Amino acid sequence: MIKKFYITTPIYYVNDKPHLGHAYTTIAADILARYHRFIGDEVFFLTGTDEHGAKVAKSAEKVGKTPKQFCDEISALYTSLWDALNISNNDFIRTTDQRHEIGAKKFIEKLREADAIYEGSYEGLYCTGCEKFLTEKELVDGKCPDHKICPDKISEKNYFFKLDKYAKKVQELIEKDKIKIEPENIRSEVLGLFKQELENFSVSREKVAWGIKVPWDESQVIYVWVDALSNYITALGYGSSNDANFKKYWPTDLHLMGKDIIKFHAIYWPAMLLAAKLAVPKHIFANGYFTVNGQKMSKTIGNVIDPNDLVKKYGSDAARFLIISQFPFGQDGDVKAEKFDEQFNANLANGLGNLVSRVTAMYLKLDLKKCKGKVLENKEVVRLVTNAWKNYEKFMEENKIDQSLKTTFSLVKFANEYISVEKPWELFGKDDEKCALVLCNLIEIIRHIAWMIYPFLPETAENILTQFSMWDEESKLEYAKLKKWKRFDLDLQVKKAQALFPRI
RNA sequence: CGCGGGGUAGAGCAGCUUGGAAGCUCGUCAGGCUCAUAACCUGAAGGUCGGCGGUUCAAAUCCGCCCCCCGCAACCA
Secondary structure: OOOEEEEEEEEEEOOOOOOHHHHHHHHHHHHHHHHHHHOOOEEEEEEEEEOOOHHHHHHHHHOOOOHHHHHHHHHHHHHHHHHHOOOOOOEEEEOOOHHHHHHHHHHHHHHHHOOOEEEEEEEEEEEOOOOEEEOHHHOEOOEOOOOOOOOEEEEEEEEEEOHHHHHHHHHHHHHOOOOEEEOHHHHHHHHHHHHOOOOOEEOEEOOOOOOOEEOOEEEEEEOHHHHHHOHHHHOOOOOOOOOHHHHHHOOOOEEEEEHHHHHHHHHHHHHHHHHOOOOOOOEEEEEOOEEEOOEEOOOOOOOOOOHHHHHHHHOHHHHHHHHHOOOOOOOOEEEOHHHHHHHHHHHHHHHHHHHHHHHHHHHHHOOOHHHOOOOOOOHHHHHHHHHHHHHHHHHHHOOOHHHHHHHHHHHHHHHHHHHHHHOHHHHOOOOHHHHHHHHHHHHHHHHHHHHHHOOOOHHHHHHHHHHOOOHHHHOOOOHHHHOOOOOOOOOOOOOOOOOOOOOO
16 A cells, blocks of 8 residues: 655745755755655655744835735745755645635634634733834843834733643643654653643734734734644645645644744644644654854854855755755754865765766776676675665664665765775786676665665766666666665666766 | 753764763874775774762763753744
């Protein structure tokens, strides 16, 4: 039976242009999506942009644009980055899409019907200059940092969600891993939140114009978390006449996100889904945060890394590789600009690129056609590759994508050592059959490496396989066949190609 | 007493759950090789595993206290 696999990134807030963090989460999702397609799952991979709220309206106004124009422009920055990074999402949802509006309204309506919503009042510090509520933390000496005035304490009518009604159940689901939360430390952090006070949260706003109107009270706009989170179902057609995808793909197999928004995904979202009598997500995974040179990435410090620059400098595949392999997936990590060059050269140029290059050259230089049909199998090498696949899969299933990549590159290392030990150039003319065996083993190892990196570096994988004229035929094969050791003969059409990753 | 993460060779990290000769990548140094993208392979130098104390035949690993970094707490992955 074919398994379905629904994977999402958060929808990104358009108040900011995309940075390394957005790219990180999205590339990770793409790798997992590609992997699952690769092994034969039916995949739906969703990403998108979150476009409502006072902040966006404000930013738009500042540059003299309508909110919609503003959103169109920023949202396009995301889609073009995803193009540049070869992201294979099946859909891209914007919260300003009509389909989303319909679904989101339907969803909040459902919450109300379930008696999960009540009218209350929200009290906060409102700055008339900003036209928004400020938190205590934002204030400087009790004043709005932008307008230097004391905000007014005012209250407005809001609708609230009865989180207290569902929290216990959500907690139970998490404890029993019905909603599996990873990594472990994030899970315990979430469970810790239940011990503290979890307050009912507001699901609407009165003083915000840029948003989706609450269906039963048009003086209110649906507040961010209901609006944003519901994208995961509205993109599948929830609430519309065409909800085939919703029926097929819901619930989510994997919600991927940065750790900052875990609370909303792990607690608020399942609670709302329970209220609406929908299935809850199966798995939530929070990735870590980047610091740059030991400091948090921030616009004010000016250390924000633009993923577009990485693509320009290293190319799409290498940028994917560099971004994803900086530190273990699920943990925080620090990056330095110099490190990108270093790792590019070490792993891609000197490692993989050079391996392909030297094996290709040897194969073309040493004429071993007379050994055709006499090439044996080397059990040790076969076992090594089989084992590598086992580990690779295990890590992938555990979302340890950096480990899968490491496993793959350990084969690169092995192949390079193997060449040094066997010295094909010395064997040639002395023991041609042995020489042929070594070269065939090497090419076969490279074939396996190519398929392993396929979800990570799709273009490179195709390039390598094309170089050995394997792509056309193999790309049609099933996963189970691809990963089997293949003994092939010496009649391959091998082309000398350009360096995969020229050294920097 | 808010919650959580971390402090291991020059740099970045793994190991800690289930105690038992300190490992990986990059860098440095010295050899080797010539098929290759000045690449590749081998070897070496370099660490009192944040501090103090405890448990133990044995602690980076378990326990206690202390010091120092960092993230989160209604909208920056």
